[in-house]
């Protein structure tokens with residue numbers, strides 16, 4: 001699914017009006033009707049009143065139509081025009097159709113709203129072109145002050161948030177839900193900005209499909225159509241060699257759990273064979289915890305500088321992919337071992353956790369990586385690798401430019417994990433939940449990605465499918481309780497995540 005900029009959304013709007021054809025008032029009616037329906041479905045039976053705040057533009061126009069439609073259905077509705085600026089023509093036309101509309105001329109006129117209800121924020125949408133300040137900012141703060149008592153539902157965007165620019169530190173509505181029209185906006189996907197949206201609900205309003213099909217964008221959100229295109233069912237005549245042999249380099253004294261979690265995920269993702277390379281202290285742990293994996297070992301508790309010997313890489317290029325990093329530690333000997341490995345291996349690779357921390361400590365190693373590896377930093381690891389940025393839009397730009405410059409796939413973990421490709425495109429992953437903010441979740445992701453590469457998926461396909469599967473399995477695991485779920489539960493639900501693709 002494409003993610004459009006505010007300018008492209010205006011173009012989609014204009015294209016729809018010209019080519020459907022439909023007049024702008026009718027398009028507003030359609031968008032507002034979809035929101036009114038969602039509000040009725042969500043709050044029906046609660047007897048909560050609706051308090052609707054409308055701005056001067058078309059976002060305010062949507063609010064006016066929502067007010068009229070809810071009142072027509074017998075709901076208890078109050079609506080205010082927050083009167084600043086010249087109203088848009090469609091806004092003006094709809095003001096006339098809301099006889100109960102009141103006007104707020106100054107912050108002192110902010111209404112009491114005593115009965116707990118639903119505040120609908122239709123102040124500003126994608127037309128916001130500068131930070132809110134003064135009088136308008138005061139209204140935003142007053143509405144946010146009501147968060148405990150009322151649910152706040154923003155229309156299209158939380159007012160104050162710009163679709164494709166950072167609004168860090170600016171006044172902004174903090175919504176419980178945001179009903180956004182037709183497309184995801186970049187700001188809704190970046191933590192620093194998106195947190196103001198609460199839960200985002202995508203509301204289709206029937207913008208013209210020909211515009212969407214033709215428009216060029218670097219940003220995409222993974223959807224089921226994409227996943228089904230990538231996914232390859234197993235061949236009935238397959239044998240275990242068909243699905244590749246993965247090598248996982250993981251674990252150290254006290255961190256063998258990371259190795260076990262990753263190893264299980266490699267196999268659950270579908271790899272044919274797995275060899276895990278662990279330090280001597282981890283041999284029995286790995287063989288006992290996960291008999292499906294073969295195990296190679298060294299004597300030392302951490303990886304030695306001679307680790308090409310037990311790898312037997314020079315003798316037999318038998319592996320299809322190497323996953324490295326979970327729990328390995330960052331000792332100089334381990335770094336040296338990674339350096340030697342990079343001298344021997346130029347195939348598919350996933351680098352995570354301590355492998356990334358080694359690259360941060362010895363940045364010259366970055367240049368030795370084979371092209372088109374997958375690097376999977378969490379935000380702190382990303383900052384250690386590439387430096388700090390002023391806001392999350394800048395961080396996204398840095399992510400994109402590093403993926404292009406280094407010719408690597410870089411996956412920045414988070415609520416909407418961002419996957420930057422060497423060609424400049426970025427894919428955001430929608431699956432996953434806060435239950436996955438638990439130790440070991442990332443190790444599982446490393447295993448899944450390694451397992452998919454082993455089966456012959458190209459790095460971009462493995463990235464998109466693997467991250468989606470990881471989040472989907474996490475969602476299934478969190479269904480009972482996000483608090484009680486642990487990383488092993490993600491592995492336990494991978495089968496069900498795969499099953500969702502096949503439905």
Ligand SMILES: NC(=O)C1=CN([C@@H]2O[C@H](COP(=O)(O)OP(=O)(O)OC[C@H]3O[C@@H](n4cnc5c(N)ncnc54)[C@H](OP(=O)(O)O)[C@@H]3O)[C@@H](O)[C@H]2O)[C@@H](O)CC1
Pocket residue numbers: 009010012013027028031055056057058059060061062085086087088123124125126127128129130131132133136155156157181205207
């Ligand atoms: N996508 C679609 O197809 C459809 C979109 N629709 C809806 O249209 C919305 C976009 O509408 P829009 O373009 O009229 O802009 P909107 O967000 O109402 O704001 C513009 C007003 O705010 C003002 N203003 C701006 N910044 C300001 C500031 N900092 N402080 C104070 N004022 C500020 C600006 O005034 P000015 O800049 O001229 O001073 C102008 O008056 C979109 O989000 C969706 O809800 C649907 O109706 C139909 C289908």
Ligand SMILES: Nc1ncnc2c1ncn2[C@@H]1O[C@H](COP(=O)(O)OP(=O)(O)O)[C@@H](O)[C@H]1O
Pocket residue numbers: 378413414415416417431432433434435436437438439440441442443444445470471
């Ligand atoms: N709130 C959240 N929503 C969605 N996914 C999340 C959330 N919190 C964590 N995750 C996912 O869980 C994983 C955590 O990885 P990481 O921080 O490396 O964990 P660890 O180092 O403990 O293995 C990432 O894939 C991340 O995207």
Ligand SMILES: [K+]
Pocket residue numbers: 059121122123124125154155156157158159
């Ligand atoms: K809004």
